[in-house]
Amino acid sequence: MSTRPAPTSYDHLRVLYRTLLVLATVSAVILSIGLVQFAYFEPIGENTGATATIVGVYKYNSTTGQIEGSDRSEFPREGEFAAKVDWSSLPSNLVVDARWYDSFGTLRGQVGPATPADLADKSLVPVLVPEGYHFVLPGRYTFVVERLRNNLPVEVLGRRFVRVDRT
Amino acid sequence: MIASADPQSRLRPGRYRIALAIIALIVVALVVSSILNYVYLDSIPGRTSLYGLLAVVLIAFGTFILVNAYNRDPAMRRKSLIRASVLIGLGALLWLLVIDVFLFTQSAGPAVAALCALACLPTTAFALVVVRRMDRNHKEPWRLVLVAAAWGAIVATSLVVWGETVWEQSAQHALVPGPGLDTSLAFMAGILEELSKGIAVLLLFLVMRNEFDDVVDGIVYGAAVGLGFNYLESISYMTNIYSIFAPEGAGGVAAGVQWYGRQVLGLFFGHATYTAFIGAGVGIARQLPSMRKKVIAIAAGFIVAIAGHFAWDAWAALFPVDTTIFVIVEIHLRTLILEGPFTAALIALLIFGIRYEGQNLREQLHKEAATGLGAILPEEVPILTSPWQRLKQRLHALNRQGVRAYFKVSRLQTAQLDLAMERWHRERKELDTPLEAEQRLRERVIQLRHWVPAA
Numbered sequence: 001m002s003t004r005p006a007p008t009s010y011d012h013l014r015v016l017y018r019t020l021l022v023l024a025t026v027s028a029v030i031l032s033i034g035l036v037q038f039a040y041f042e043p044i045g046e047n048t049g050a051t052a053t054i055v056g057v058y059k060y061n062s063t064t065g066q067i068e069g070s071d072r073s074e075f076p077r078e079g080e081f082a083a084k085v086d087w088s089s090l091p092s093n094l095v096v097d098a099r100w101y102d103s104f105g106t107l108r109g110q111v112g113p114a115t116p117a118d119l120a121d122k123s124l125v126p127v128l129v130p131e132g133y134h135f136v137l138p139g140r141y142t143f144v145v146e147r148l149r150n151n152l153p154v155e156v157l158g159r160r161f162v163r164v165d166r167t
Numbered sequence: 168m169i170a171s172a173d174p175q176s177r178l179r180p181g182r183y184r185i186a187l188a189i190i191a192l193i194v195v196a197l198v199v200s201s202i203l204n205y206v207y208l209d210s211i212p213g214r215t216s217l218y219g220l221l222a223v224v225l226i227a228f229g230t231f232i233l234v235n236a237y238n239r240d241p242a243m244r245r246k247s248l249i250r251a252s253v254l255i256g257l258g259a260l261l262w263l264l265v266i267d268v269f270l271f272t273q274s275a276g277p278a279v280a281a282l283c284a285l286a287c288l289p290t291t292a293f294a295l296v297v298v299r300r301m302d303r304n305h306k307e308p309w310r311l312v313l314v315a316a317a318w319g320a321i322v323a324t325s326l327v328v329w330g331e332t333v334w335e336q337s338a339q340h341a342l343v344p345g346p347g348l349d350t351s352l353a354f355m356a357g358i359l360e361e362l363s364k365g366i367a368v369l370l371l372f373l374v375m376r377n378e379f380d381d382v383v384d385g386i387v388y389g390a391a392v393g394l395g396f397n398y399l400e401s402i403s404y405m406t407n408i409y410s411i412f413a414p415e416g417a418g419g420v421a422a423g424v425q426w427y428g429r430q431v432l433g434l435f436f437g438h439a440t441y442t443a444f445i446g447a448g449v450g451i452a453r454q455l456p457s458m459r460k461k462v463i464a465i466a467a468g469f470i471v472a473i474a475g476h477f478a479w480d481a482w483a484a485l486f487p488v489d490t491t492i493f494v495i496v497e498i499h500l501r502t503l504i505l506e507g508p509f510t511a512a513l514i515a516l517l518i519f520g521i522r523y524e525g526q527n528l529r530e531q532l533h534k535e536a537a538t539g540l541g542a543i544l545p546e547e548v549p550i551l552t553s554p555w556q557r558l559k560q561r562l563h564a565l566n567r568q569g570v571r572a573y574f575k576v577s578r579l580q581t582a583q584l585d586l587a588m589e590r591w592h593r594e595r596k597e598l599d600t601p602l603e604a605e606q607r608l609r610e611r612v613i614q615l616r617h618w619v620p621a622a
Contacts, residue, residue, distance in 0.1 A: 012523040016382055016451050016516065017464060023444075023512055024467035027474030034350055034477055041347030077414065101344050133415050144344055153343045161339075166410050 043154055052096070052145035052158030053089035057081055060126045067124060074163045077135050082126035083143045083160060087116040090157065095148045098125045103139030113148045138166040186373035189366060193227070193326065222261035223325050229254030230314045234375050255317075275406040275413070283405040283422060290430040291316075291398045294439065298390045301517060302383050303554045304525050305584045311371065311378055315388045318367035319395025319442070326363035331355055353481035357473040360396070364438070365445040365469055367392045372449045380588055382450035382520035385468075386513065389446020393438035400438070401429040432499065436506040437479065440513055444471040447516050454597060475509040528552065531587040531594070542612040543583055551583055579615040586612055 056071030060082035067082055075081050085098055096119070097112025108130070111122045125143070129136050145158040229251045236247035275283075299312050334355040342348040368389050372379045379385065405422040412421040429437070448468015452461040486501040488494055529552045536545045543551070550556040557580050565573040586608045592598045593605060 012519070012526070013451070013454055016519060016523065017455065017460065019516060019519070020448060020451055020464060020467045020471070024470045027471045030474040030478055031470070034354065034481055037481070038347055038350040038354075041345060041350065042342055099344070105344065105349065135414065137411055139411065142339065142344055146343060153345060156343055159340070 041152070046147075046149070046154040048091075048094070048147060048155060050091055050094065050147070050157055051089070053086040054143065054145065054158045054160050055084040055086055055123075057083045057143065057160055057162050060124070062126065065124070073161070074165065076165050077138050080126060080129070080136070081162065082124045084123050085119075085125060085145055085158070087119045087123060090116040090145075092117050096145060096157065097148060097153070098143070098145045100125065100127045101142045101144070102137055103141070104137075108136070108141070113151070136164055138164045186370055189370055189373070193322070193366065222258045223322055225254050225258030225261065226317060226321050229258060230317065231374070233310060234314060234371075258321075275410040275418075279409050279418075279422075280402065280406050283402045283409075283426070286405075286426055287398050287401045287430050290434060291394055294394050294434050295391060297435075298387055298394065298439070301521075302387050303521060304383075304528055305380065305588055306581075307378060307384060307387050311375060312387065312391045315367060315371060315391035316395030316398070318370075319364055319392035319397075319438075320399040321395075323360070323363040323367055323392065323396050324399045326366070327359045330359045334359070349484065350481050353477050356480045357475075357477035360438075361441055361445065361469060361472040361476055364392050364396055364442045365472065368442065368446045368449055369465070372453065376453070379450070379453055380592070381454055381524055382447050382516060383524055385446035385448070385450020385453070386443045386517050386520070387446070389443040389449075390435075390439040392446075393440070393442035394434075396442070397429060397434070397438040401426065404429065428498070432502055433506070436502055436510050440506065440510045441472040441475045443513050444468050444475065444509070447513065447520075450520070454595065471509070475506070478509075479505050525552065527591045528584065528587045531590040532583075535587060535590060540609060541616075542586055542609040547583070551580060551587075575615070579612065582608065582612045582615055
């Protein structure tokens with residue numbers, strides 16, 4: 001019996017090995033595209049040093065459009081809530097907006113984009129109940145005040161997290 | 168002195184040392200991550216992670232004893248099997264208790280958790296049967312396929328908890344919500360989940376090299392690990408989504424959609440495909456001659472798996488899916504377009520691997536038949552090389568002699584193929600077991616032949 005691998009067998013293995021290398025090369029390109037995508041949406045050097053003052057997150061009455069009670073980080077499912085932003089804390093030359101995201105990363109409320117001066121009368125940013133639903137969905141909500149450049153959010157100027165209970 | 172197929176091989180002790188080092192690292196990682204989860208997160212997954220630690224260690228230790236039981240002599244084997252069964256049984260019960268009490272019970276209730284687990288069981292079992300049958304020349308033992316699935320479900324999922332939590336929390340505190348954050352989380356899932364699943368495949372290769380023959384075996388074990396991971400992930404997503412939408416009266420529908428997406432549409436496309444690529448890399452490395460190429464092949468498998476996972480997580484949301492009736496077509500198209508190319512490439516590797524394996528087994532069966540030692544007869548070669556002919560032979564035995572004859576013929580066929588596989592690896596200098604092992608296989612075939620009734 002020969003102690004060396006049959007030449008035809010080795011060729012088959014080489015084809016498998018090379019095919020895997022080709023697939024790995026394509027995969028490396030895919031991952032590189034991912035890195036470029038990340039760099040595009042998260043550009044380096046976009047730090048103005050400005051900080052937005054988020055006064056708090058409060059229980060919100062959608063009928064009156066007013067907030068009630070004290071600043072909280074946890075709300076019951078049936079309760080509506082809104083963040084209060086002090087827009088005067090930001091330089092007037094920036095284009096900014098404020099957004100709520102739910103735990104799926106879906107936009108659940110927004111004001112802006114505009115300059116801080118234009119948003120002065122929009123200090124309350126309520127979370128919107130999804131269309132066709134009775135309450136907001138439970139989970140972790142993220143509130144951000146962002147700076148935009150060319151309509152693209154490039155810097156977070158303020159951030160708050162709020163938990164909505166399941167029950 | 169017993170001759171070895173590759174007397175100069177220094178790989179064997181090295182393999183076991185690497186395997187032990189990996190196991191030690193896994194245990195340390197689990198302990199550290201569980202304690203950190205509990206101390207810093209104090210969330211439900213954190214508590215599950217800590218309380219489930221004992222279950223994970225029991226299952227890991229039990230599976231290690233189980234896979235090694237078949238390397239021992241028959242007297243010790245029985246003892247090892249009993250020990251392994253007790254440890255795995257205790258671990259599984261403890262794990263279920265932990266999951267029920269601390270995770271799913273608090274989000275959806277034990278009844279919903281049990282229903283979700285039951286709903287995912289037949290689909291996952293079906294997929295495991297299909298995956299095992301893909302190796303049409305030389306099927307892997309069920310015990311190893313199930314061990315692979317159990318590692319994917321329990322050990323791999325536990326390994327990622329701390330890493331993913333830290334990454335996710337850091338990213339949510341530092342990045343702009345939207346596509347940048349989503350891309351970061353896609354990298355997180357691709358890298359951490361594929362590494363944790365890939366470790367299971369790598370350990371199987373290091374500890375059970377005799378049952379890890381080539382690229383086909385790698386694909387089978389990798390897919391089994393992926394299916395195990397997918398099983399537990401499906402239950403977790405179904406219960407979570409149920410608890411979110413239940414107050415709106417849509418909990419059942421939401422969980423059902425998750426079940427369809429993960430257990431029907433994505434059953435073979437998602438985790439099974441990704442981890443099968445890791446297995447393919449390890450399987451190809453198994454037969455490569457140089458250490459450098461082995462490392463490259465294993466790394467290549469990991470890169471493909473990570474990229475496949477990343478592509479789905481990062482770009483699935485970019486695919487247009489509207490709210491009209493066309494959504495049904497669109498979600499299928501999305502899976503086909505984003506994951507289809509990876510699955511198609513894997514199938515191509517599998518088909519090529521099966522042909523490669525089949526050709527070599529045929530060659531070895533002919534060579535063994537030509538020796539005249541009686542383990543394989545020349546007229547048996549065409550039967551052994553065809554899965555359909557083998558099935559026909561077993562059914563023939565079933566018709567004539569009953570169920571016991573069917574299984575006896577099955578055992579004989581398996582032993583004959585084991586012998587051909589052993590010859591193939593020995594010819595390629597891919598074995599470090601002594602030549603005596605081949606002779607023992609030959610004797611076993613001859614012994615089995617005496618037990619098989621004349622067909």
